Amino acid sequence: MKGSIGAERRVRFAGVRLLATCAAASLLVCGAIPTQAQDSTEGRLKKVEAEVRALQRKVFPGGDGTFFEPQIAPPAPTAGTGPQAPTTTPLTDLLGRMDAVEAQMNRLTAQIEQNTNRINQLEARLGSGAAGPVVDGAAPAASAPPPVSASQSNLSAMSGGSSAVQPASVTTTTKAPAAVPSASRLQAVQAIVKPQTGDPGDDEYSYGYRLWEAKFYPEAEQQLKLFLEKYPKHGRASWGRNLLGRAYLDEGNPLEAAKWFVQNYQADKNADRAPDSLLYLAVSMKQLKDTKRACIALAEFSQTYAAEAAGRLKSLYDSTRNGLTCN
Incomplete structure (x- = not known):
């Protein structure tokens, strides 16, 4: 159990x-x-x-940890250094290159415009037969009146500035070719007979005088220059230079006339028409409204040619002094 x-x-x-x-x-x-x-x-x-x-x-590079804490935080700035400069992006690099290209294009455009302007000015001057340098961005300035240089007595004061009148040469052409004369003018000029004497030089001068007397001033100027070129030592040379200045003065060109008057006076102070040229130089300066040089020429004339001032040229001397205030 x-x-x-x-x-x-x-x-x-x-x-x-x-x-x-x-x-x-x-x-x-x-x-x-x-x-x-x-x-x-x-x-x-x-x-x-x-x-x-x-x-x-x-999506958010360099995030600040608003949503999730970044695994790699940006380095903290060290002491003594300022804020870090942001790195450039491909877009900023492209914009910088475009700005540089645009600046270069602007410079090239400005240079092309300047060159075009210079070429246009040069072509215009060549077409008009003018001479002288071309200034950038501007038309050439008009030249000052040529100076008058004198070596005798008080007339030398007329060359004291750059605007005095220089004597002209015989072969210098100072104006553009005149327009083709009309048939009636040619016929009238041909009607003036050239003298035929035993002195060909005097014949050339006399023919120029007849053209001037008939008021054919351009034709007279051409004829008188021909006379001076062929017979520079002729007894009528002083008459020819003085009459050439008279032709320019009567034509309305006192500046060109003054050149010939100065040249004739300086060529021979005792020549037949030296007093006339000095007095007509004063007339030319008066027409150019150059009172100072007109008075200098008048003073020189009255001192050098006192007999002429009181005799043969008194009427012209008095009329030239009228209206001038000379010291």
Whole structure:
């Protein structure tokens, strides 16, 4: 009896142990499932967070941690250094290059415009036969009246400035060719007969005088210049230079006339028409409204040719002085 009771207890104790073991195993198995699920969720969450941070770095470069703390923070400025200059982008580089190209284009455009203006001025001057340098961006200034130079007595004061009158040469052409004369003018000029005497030089001068007397001033100027070229030492040379100045003066060109009057006076102070040229020089200066030089010429005339001033040329001398205030 006792033996059966002990066996029964052992069986019951073993069953209890088996149940306990099963329960424990069941608890272990059941507890492992939530743990594995928790680990999987944590890994997926970390992966998503990493991917979001990577996306943030692309969309918001240099993010300030508003949404997620950046993995690499910008370096803190060191002591003694100012704020870091922002790095340039391809767009700013492109804009800088475009600005440089536009500035270069503006400079080239300005240079082309200046060159075009100079070429146009040069072509215009060449077409008109004018001479002299061309100034940038501006038309050439008109030349000052040529100076009058004199070496004798008080007339030398007339060359004291750059605007004095220089004597003209015989072959110098000072005006553009005249227009083609009309048939009636040619016929009238041809009607004036050229003298035929034993002195060809005097004939040339006399023919110029006849043309001047008939008021054919351009034709007279041409004839008198021809006479002076062919017979520069002729006895009528002083008459020819003086009459050439008279032709220009009567034509309304006192500046050109003054050149010939000065040249004739300086060529020979004792020549036949030297007094006339000096007095007509004063007349030319008066017409040019150059009172100072007109008075100088008058003073020189009255001192050098006192007899002429009181005799043959008195009327012209008085009329020239009239209206002038000379010191």
